[in-house]
Structures are given as structure tokens and as C-alpha cells.
Amino acid sequence: MDKVVKTLREAIQLAGVKDGSRVSFHHHLRNGDYVLNMVMDEIASMGYKDISVNASSLFDCHLPLADHIKNGVVTELITDYMSGGFGAAISEGILEKPVQFRTHGGRPADIIKGVTPIDVAFIAAPTADTMGNLTGKIGKSACGSLGYAFADAMCAKKVVVITDNLVPHPLAMRSIDETYVDYVVEVEAIGNPAGIVSGTTKITRDPVGLVMAQTAANVIKASGLLKDGFSFQTGAGGATLAAAQFLKEIMLKEGIKGSFGCGGITGYMVDMLNEGCFQSLIDVQCFDLKAVESIRTNPNHTEVSAMHYASPDAKSAAVDSLDVVLLGATEIDTDFNVNVHTDSNGRIMGGSGGHSDTAAGAKLAMIIAPLSRARLPIVTDHVFCKSTPGSTIDVLVTQKGVAVNPARPELAAKLKEGGIKVVDIFELKEAAEKLCGMPKPLVKGDRVLADIIYRDGTLLDRIYNVR
Amino acid sequence: MRRSMLFLPGNTPNMILSGDCLGADAIILDLEDAVAPDQKDAARVLVRNAIKYLQFPGVEKIIRINSLDTPYWKKDLDEMIPLKPELIMTPKTSCAADVLEFDAYMSELEDKLGYERNTVKLMPLIETALGVENAYAIASASKRVAAIFLGAEDLSADLRCKRTKEGKEILYARGRMVLAARAANVDVYDTPFTDVNDDEGIRVDAEFAKGLGFTGKASISPRHVAVINEVFSPTQKDIDYAYEVMEAIRIGKEQGKGAVSLHGKMIDAPIVARAQQTIDMAVALGLGKEA
Amino acid sequence: MENKIAKASCGTMESSDAYMELEPVAGATQIELQSVVEHQFGESIRALAAQMLAEEGIENVRLSIIDRGALECTLRARLETLIGRAREGGSAHA
Numbered sequence: 001m002d003k004v005v006k007t008l009r010e011a012i013q014l015a016g017v018k019d020g021s022r023v024s025f026h027h028h029l030r031n032g033d034y035v036l037n038m039v040m041d042e043i044a045s046m047g048y049k050d051i052s053v054n055a056s057s058l059f060d061c062h063l064p065l066a067d068h069i070k071n072g073v074v075t076e077l078i079t080d081y082m083s084g085g086f087g088a089a090i091s092e093g094i095l096e097k098p099v100q101f102r103t104h105g106g107r108p109a110d111i112i113k114g115v116t117p118i119d120v121a122f123i124a125a126p127t128a129d130t131m132g133n134l135t136g137k138i139g140k141s142a143c144g145s146l147g148y149a150f151a152d153a154m155c156a157k158k159v160v161v162i163t164d165n166l167v168p169h170p171l172a173m174r175s176i177d178e179t180y181v182d183y184v185v186e187v188e189a190i191g192n193p194a195g196i197v198s199g200t201t202k203i204t205r206d207p208v209g210l211v212m213a214q215t216a217a218n219v220i221k222a223s224g225l226l227k228d229g230f231s232f233q234t235g236a237g238g239a240t241l242a243a244a245q246f247l248k249e250i251m252l253k254e255g256i257k258g259s260f261g262c263g264g265i266t267g268y269m270v271d272m273l274n275e276g277c278f279q280s281l282i283d284v285q286c287f288d289l290k291a292v293e294s295i296r297t298n299p300n301h302t303e304v305s306a307m308h309y310a311s312p313d314a315k316s317a318a319v320d321s322l323d324v325v326l327l328g329a330t331e332i333d334t335d336f337n338v339n340v341h342t343d344s345n346g347r348i349m350g351g352s353g354g355h356s357d358t359a360a361g362a363k364l365a366m367i368i369a370p371l372s373r374a375r376l377p378i379v380t381d382h383v384f385c386k387s388t389p390g391s392t393i394d395v396l397v398t399q400k401g402v403a404v405n406p407a408r409p410e411l412a413a414k415l416k417e418g419g420i421k422v423v424d425i426f427e428l429k430e431a432a433e434k435l436c437g438m439p440k441p442l443v444k445g446d447r448v449l450a451d452i453i454y455r456d457g458t459l460l461d462r463i464y465n466v467r
Numbered sequence: 468m469r470r471s472m473l474f475l476p477g478n479t480p481n482m483i484l485s486g487d488c489l490g491a492d493a494i495i496l497d498l499e500d501a502v503a504p505d506q507k508d509a510a511r512v513l514v515r516n517a518i519k520y521l522q523f524p525g526v527e528k529i530i531r532i533n534s535l536d537t538p539y540w541k542k543d544l545d546e547m548i549p550l551k552p553e554l555i556m557t558p559k560t561s562c563a564a565d566v567l568e569f570d571a572y573m574s575e576l577e578d579k580l581g582y583e584r585n586t587v588k589l590m591p592l593i594e595t596a597l598g599v600e601n602a603y604a605i606a607s608a609s610k611r612v613a614a615i616f617l618g619a620e621d622l623s624a625d626l627r628c629k630r631t632k633e634g635k636e637i638l639y640a641r642g643r644m645v646l647a648a649r650a651a652n653v654d655v656y657d658t659p660f661t662d663v664n665d666d667e668g669i670r671v672d673a674e675f676a677k678g679l680g681f682t683g684k685a686s687i688s689p690r691h692v693a694v695i696n697e698v699f700s701p702t703q704k705d706i707d708y709a710y711e712v713m714e715a716i717r718i719g720k721e722q723g724k725g726a727v728s729l730h731g732k733m734i735d736a737p738i739v740a741r742a743q744q745t746i747d748m749a750v751a752l753g754l755g756k757e758a
Numbered sequence: 759m760e761n762k763i764a765k766a767s768c769g770t771m772e773s774s775d776a777y778m779e780l781e782p783v784a785g786a787t788q789i790e791l792q793s794v795v796e797h798q799f800g801e802s803i804r805a806l807a808a809q810m811l812a813e814e815g816i817e818n819v820r821l822s823i824i825d826r827g828a829l830e831c832t833l834r835a836r837l838e839t840l841i842g843r844a845r846e847g848g849s850a851h852a
Contacts, residue, residue: 207689208485214693345797374773374827375795399488419753435484435521437830439798466797480832481774508842509768513835520831 132181222418
């Protein structure tokens with residue numbers, strides 16, 4: 001049996017791609033990914049139309065996909081996140097059908113349940129053997145964890161592995177194994193290492209960001225959750241990462257031994273593991289070189305699938321055991337609903353990713369956001385679109401005080417007792433409006449650009465065009 | 468209560484606007500070194516509007532104006548005095564006459580505006596060899612002087628020595644400043660620690676300054692503010708001891724005792740005064756209960 | 759009030775600031791605005807600029823503003839400085 005196919009074109013043919021097929025991609029190569037464009041260009045040149053693309057995230061490097069949308073090759077998009085450049089193209093209305101935004105936990109759940117069945121999964125593999133055993137931990141395009149590719153590999157009708165480091169069978173260090181793989185294609189390069197992982201992820205130097213980060217660490221301490229066995233996730237955004245750094249200082253000073261750190265992993269979380277703040281890291285995605293190195297060498301730094309990370313259908317997922325998650329927001333309203341899909345002009349520039357999954361799972365879900373950015377209030381009456389329901393958000397940390405969801409009076413009491421300046425979220429909204437003035441509200445058009453599908457499969461909100 | 472004072476460049480909106488949420492007890496809106504000569508007009512108007520519209524609640528406003536040897540200082544005061552900032556910081560103050568010149572013009576403006584005299588206080592910045600030699604004369608030159616502040620960067624240039632992190636070269640000046648200020652019964656503030664990335668260094672430097680008797684310390688980086696506040700705040704141990712002192716005094720009075728001792732040590736007037744200062748500060752910080 | 763206006767500029771392109779230029783022109787006053795918050799505050803910024811020019815009795819000028827999300831107090835400060843500079847012969851003045 002020989003799974004190695006000479007060309008990508010041949011693999012596409014063998015896998016049975018046809019008009020109307022749904023193909024899928026993972027986003028572990030982030031803004032350095034070559035594979036999605038490579039595959040879609042080939043599919044386009046073979047004359048197929050009406051393709052559905054299910055990609056766990058889309059980055060600006062994927063802008064050629066916008067052309068395939070414009071010329072009808074691609075007519076459906078399913079994703080968890082898209083960066084600003086790609087989002088801007090979608091916001092212009094190039095795709096007739098609304099984009100389906102899911103969460104990192106909801107995506108694999110819907111693939112497994114058959115809500116979004118995949119015809120062919122194209123899996124970029126930094127290293128694979130001739131039978132399709134593969135890993136992201138080694139190879140010139142190493143990206144560490146391949147957590148988002150598992151559901152695709154397990155459930156797609158056909159699985160094509162694309163690698164730039166083909167090794168003899170059997171590959172001992174494997175993430176996804178040959179039992180799922182139909183074809184293996186060797187290519188020159190699957191990605192640009194400079195765009196795959198950052199050399200280092202940098203902590204913010206913005207003074208306001210640092211003030212909020214320190215406050216967030218103090219809130220965690222005051223919440224009573226910071227004790228032995230503590231588990232934690234943070235985003236890779238500037239202020240949330242700085243908060244992790246302050247939290248580490250507290251944990252080391254007080255000798256607190258946590259249980260696990262979770263989510264997308266940065267070098268800062270690796271430091272926390274190595275310095276004894278956690279027993280293990282549960283890693284669905286690596287953000288920088290230090291994280292890649294750690295997952296390759298440290299047995300306590302473990303790779304998990306997106307299902308294990310966040311699926312609402314799993315018997316249990318890591319997010320269900322989280323004590324605290326630190327998250328960002330582009331807008332938050334007085335009901336604590338959060339928008340991470342669009343900017344303040346209503347233009348798509350993000351997505352849930354694991355935002356609403358972790359908010360739902362964690363005992364304490366915290367948003368860190370300044371009152372305003374460039375004269376635009378962040379705390380508003382109504383978010384432009386709802387990415388994460390306010391009922392799952394416990395605390396908002398701003399530079400002018402901390403607002404606690406009124407549904408959590410016992411938490412508010414604890415924070416006050418711990419010396420935290422707790423304020424009403426309406427006060428924060430007023431302070432933002434006093435500072436910025438009242439912005440003229442965006443007027444929604446009648447065109448639906450995207451559906452925001454909550455982790456349980458229900459329609460949470462829709463993103464409309466702006467008039 | 469003023470432990471930390473944070474310098475903010477007067478012509479940079481982005482820095483000024485968040486002035487009241489960076490944790491500093493006071494902000495120093497700088498019209499002097501942080502502003503290029505051809506932007507003095509713009510900075511003056513920007514700072515004036517920022518104070519007028521944003522007010523910076525809960526934070527003391529200090530304006531560093533330009534020095535007497537520039538054509539700017541009167542215009543600076545013309546724009547700033549109507550806003551009633553808590554303090555005006557005057558750079559390169561070298562003798563009592565300097566203070567009196569600023570003082571006289573400020574009085575003139577206050578009279579014109581119908582403000583009570585000495586509404587706006589002065590914090591002379593002492594940053595020349597002559598200034599350090601005249602520190603007591605400067606501190607006691609006018610009722611308007613509320614504090615003096617040591618600027619070590621310019622001073623070390625004037626002394627023709629290298630400014631070091633350890634700061635041995637300014638040890639004498641620091642001691643001299645504290646003596647002068649305490650003799651004149653005004654507050655005294657220490658020079659900023661300039662390595663913004665040295666988190667341990669700022670702590671050592673601030674603790675040293677506190678040990679010498681400084682009231683607080685200025686900073687050029689928001690990152691240093693929290694450490695300065697911590698160092699210049701009373702510790703829980705200090706606060707507990709202060710309450711013990713006051714309690715011992717109360718019991719002593721009740722029993723009609725002349726001399727009171729605590730843990731085998733006589734409590735005299737300076738100890739009581741210090742305990743009261745600690746309690747006042749603890750209450751201001753929300754750490755203490757009213758005695 | 760003396761209304762001789764020379765070409766002048768003020769402000770910066772940094773975030774939360776605005777860069778402005780003023781120059782005399784033959785015809786009616788024109789206000790050109792580029793703003794990162796055009797949708798939310800474009801109208802109010804133009805109105806503020808027009809009002810401040812009118813209050814100073816300034817006509818027949820071209821005012822261009824590149825706004826990087828400046829608050830109203832900052833915009834007012836920059837406009838005031840700009841007008842002051844234009845009156846005093848154009849270049850930046852102490």
C-alpha cells in the first residue's frame with residue numbers, strides 16, 4: 001500500500017473533490033500558512049465551483065481565498081476567527097451566503113455530529129511519514145500542537161496530509177496517526193516559519209495596559225480561587241499576557257502550586273510551568289518558539305485536541321475545569337455581552353476562537369479592556385454583535401475600576417473585601433462617554449454578513465453590514 | 468498624601484489623557500524639558516484644556532513650568548494659575564530670590580483673578596550646585612513653598628560627575644535636601660530613578676530615599692509608580708504599632724501617669740507625633756481606622 | 759481683531775492626537791477631515807472646527823485635519839494653537 005501521491009493535483013482528484021465539496025484546513029501555521037492557498041489555487045485551476053471551506057481560522061495570508069470567493073469557486077465559509085485584512089474583504093460583502101462563525105469547541109462538535117460534514121480534510125503537517133502518521137512538533141515548519149486538526153482527520157471522508165518533511169514509516173512522535181489518513185503529498189514548503197510562530201510573544205508596555213493587568217492579577221487573588229490546584233487560561237493579547245506575568249509573581253511569592261494552564265500557549269505560560277506554578281500545560285495551539293520547544297521536550301506540556309480543549313459535547317473538556325480565564329474585548333455592553341468579532345466600525349476583525357467556550361467553562365471569566373480606544377467607548381449600551389453572552393462573563397477590568405456582573409454579588413463582596421475598586425458597569429459606560437463624547441451609532445444594513453453560532457449550536461447573533 | 472509624582476510630557480495627548488489612572492498620587496504635567504522650544508505654545512494650550520475638561524479627579528496636578536532664564540515662564544503661569552493646580556514646579560531654582568520672583572508674579576495673577584494669595588503652592592526643583600547650597604533659603608523663602616524636589620540629572624552635570632544607578636554622587640545633596648526641607652517644615656521629594664526596566668533597582672533606590680527621610684519620589688515611568696507607593700506607605704506593622712502607641716497614651720492619661728512606656732520603651736512626644744502621622748496616612752490609604 | 763492669516767501647522771500624527779494645517783485661500787472656507795472615527799465623530803469634529811474659526815472671525819481658509827482619535831479637548835487645543843500660530847505669522851511659536 002502506498003499513500004504517497006506525487007502531486008497535490010493528483011491527491012485532490014483521488015480524494016474526490018467535486019463541485020459543491022466541503023474541504024477543511026487547520027490554522028496552526030497561522031499567518032505563515034501556504035497550504036490553504038496552495039490547495040484552493042489548485043482546486044480553482046481544476047475548474048471546480050461552489051466549494052465550501054471550513055478553516056479553523058483565517059489570516060491575512062489567506063487573502064487569495066477572497067479572489068476564489070469573488071469568482072465563484074468558493075461559496076461557503078465556515079470558521080472560528082478571521083484577522084482584520086481578511087475580515088475587511090468579507091465585510092465588503094463578497095460572499096453571498098453568511099459566513100458561519102463557530103467557536104473552537106463548537107467547530108469540532110459540529111464536525112463530529114455531522115452538522116458540518118467534511119468531504120476532504122487537507123492537513124498541513126510539519127512532519128509526516130509515508131503512511132500519514134504526523135506531528136507538528138518537529139520539522140522546519142514546526143508549529144507545536146495540532147489540536148485543531150484532530151476532528152477533521154477523524155471525521156472527514158478523505159484525509160490528505162501535506163508535508164514538507166516526509167520521513168520513513170513509522171514516525172514515533174506522532175499526534176494524528178495513519179489510521180485516519182488516505183493520501184500523503186510532499187511539497188517544498190507548507191509555510192513561512194516567520195509567520196507560523198512569533199520568536200517571542202511580547203508583553204504590553206502600554207502604561208494603561210499594565211495598570212489593568214496588575215488589577216486583573218489582584219482580582220484573581222481577591223476572588224479566593226488562587227490556591228493550590230489553581231487552573232488558568234489567558235489570551236496572548238498584550239494586557240492579558242502582562243496579567244499572567246503579575247499573577248506568576250503572586251503565585252511564586254505565596255508558593256501556590258496550580259494544576260494546569262490551558263489554551264493557546266505562549267512562552268510566559270511555559271515559564272510558569274517550569275517555575276512550578278502549574279503541574280501541566282494543556283496545549284491546543286502554540287503561539288511562540290518557546291512553546292514549540294517545550295511541547296516537544298517536556299512531558300508535562302501536553303497536546304490536546306480541540307474537543308478535549310473546549311467541546312461542549314465532550315464528556316468533559318479542559319475548559320470545564322478552568323478556574324480563571326482572562327479575555328479581551330473590542331466592545332462590552334452593560335449586560336456584559338462581549339463583541340470580539342468586529343471593530344468599532346462594525347468591520348469583521350476577529351471571532352470567538354475559544355472566547356465563549358472558556359467563558360462558559362471557567363469559574364471566573366474576566367474581560368480586560370480599556371474604557372475607550374482612539375475616542376471610541378469600549379463599554380457601550382449594546383455591542384454591535386454578541387460573540388460571548390454576558391451571562392457567562394463575571395468581571396470587567398478597566399483602568400478606572402472593576403465591574404462585577406450583578407448576577408455574582410458574592411464575588412463583588414469578595415473583591416471589595418480584597419481592596420479592589422468595584423464599580424457599577426453603568427458608571428464605566430458613563431465615564432467612557434464623558435471622556436469620548438457620544439459616538440454616532442452604527443446603522444445596521446439589511447445584509448447578513450455572518451452568523452455567530454454559539455457553542456451549543458444555537459444562533460447567538462448575526463453580523464450585518466453597516467450602512 | 469503625596470508619595471509618588473509621575474512626569475507626563477505636556478505635548479503628548481496619549482500620555483496625558485490617562486494621567487488619573489496610572490496610580491500616581493500626583494502627576495507632573497511637564498512644559499519644560501519634555502517639550503521642544505517650538506512646541507511650548509501647543510503644550511501650554513493642551514495641558515490647560517486637559518485640566519479644564521478632564522480634571523483628573525483624585526490626583527494632584529503639578530505643572531512644571533519653564534525656568535526664569537527662558538521667555539516662557541510668565542506665559543506658562545498666565546495659562547496655568549487660573550486652573551488652580553495644586554502646585555507649580557519651578558526648574559533650576561538656585562536661590563531664594565528665584566522663588567520670590569515666581570512668587571511675586573503668582574501673587575499678581577492671583578490678585579487679578581480674585582483668588583486668595585498662595586492658592587497655588589510652589590515646589591522648587593533644585594538641580595544646581597548653587598541650589599543645593601541654598602536649599603534651606605529656598606525652602607523657607609515664601610509661605611508658598613510647600614515642598615522641594617531634587618533633580619539629580621542636571622545636578623550631576625553641574626557637579627561634573629557621572630550619574631550612576633547607585634547614586635553615591637548625590638548622597639550629600641539628598642541629605643542636604645532632607646535637612647533643609649525638614650528645617651523649613653516643608654515636604655521633600657527625591658529624584659526619579661531613570662532605568663525604566665530595572666524593577667529591583669527602583670525598589671532599592673526608593674527604599675534608600677525613604678530611609679533618608681524623603682516624603683516621596685518622582686518617576687518618569689508609570690511602571691515605577693506602584694513600587695514607590697508601596698515603599699512610601701506605612702507597613703501593616705507600622706500601623707499596628709502606631710495604634711498601640713496611641714492606645715498606651717490613652718490609658719496612661721486615664722490613669723494620670725506622666726510617663727508612659729510600651730514594650731519597656733518610653734513613649735515620648737516625637738514617637739507619638741510619628742504614630743499620628745502613620746495613622747493619618749493609613750486612614751488616607753484606607754488601611755487604618757480613625758483613632 | 760487682526761485677521762491676517764499665514765500658513766501654519768500644529769499637532770502630531772500620534773494616536774489620540776490630530777495634525778492640522780491652515781492656509782489662506784481665495785474662495786470660501788474649506789474644512790478637510792480624515793479621521794479614524796469619521797463615522798462616529800466626523801460631523802461633530804467638522805462642526806467644532808467651523809465654530810472655532812467663526813468665533814475667531816476667520817474666513818477664506820483651507821483647514822485640513824488628520825485626526826487619530828483625539829478627544830474634543832485635544833482637538834480644541836490643537837485648533838486654538840493653530841489659529842494662534844496662523845495669526846502670528848505661521849511658524850510654530852513659543
